[in-house]
Amino acid sequence: MAPPQRYTLTYSVPPSHLEETKKAVFAAGGGSFEDGKYVQVAYESTGTGQFMPVSAKGAVPHTGSVDTLARIEEVRVEIHCGSPDIAKASVAALKQAHPFEVVAYEVYKIEQF
Structure with missing residues (x-):
C-alpha cells in the first residue's frame, strides 16, 4: 500500500x-500528523x-512605503x-488571514520512503 500524500x-x-495565520491554517486541517495524534504542528x-x-x-x-525598499x-x-x-x-485560509496584498507562500509535495 502506498503511503498517503503529504505536503x-x-x-x-x-x-x-x-498566530492569526497559524490558527487559520490549523482550522483548515493543516498541522496534523499521524492521523491526528499530533496537531498544530x-x-x-x-x-x-x-x-x-x-x-x-x-x-x-500593508507595510512600508511605495517606491521605497522595505526590510522587515x-x-x-x-x-x-x-x-x-x-x-x-x-x-x-492563509490568504484570508495574512495582512499582505500578495502572500508569499510555497507548497511542496513530500516524498515518503
Whole structure:
C-alpha cells in the first residue's frame, strides 16, 4: 500500500500576524500528523524579508512605503498538510488571514520512503 500524500505549506508573515495565520491554517486541517495524534504542528524561524512596492504597478502595501525598499522582520512558517485538499484549504485560509496584498507562500509535495 502506498503511503498517503503529504505536503508542506511554507510562508512568511510579520510577527504581528503569526498566530492569526497559524490558527487559520490549523482550522483548515493543516498541522496534523499521524492521523491526528499530533496537531498544530509547525516550524518557525525568524529572518528579514525585503520588498519594494511599485507605485507604477498600483501596489498598496500593508507595510512600508511605495517606491521605497522595505526590510522587515518576518517569521517563516512550515506546516505539514496531509492531503492535496487540506493543502488547498490551508492556502485559502492563509490568504484570508495574512495582512499582505500578495502572500508569499510555497507548497511542496513530500516524498515518503
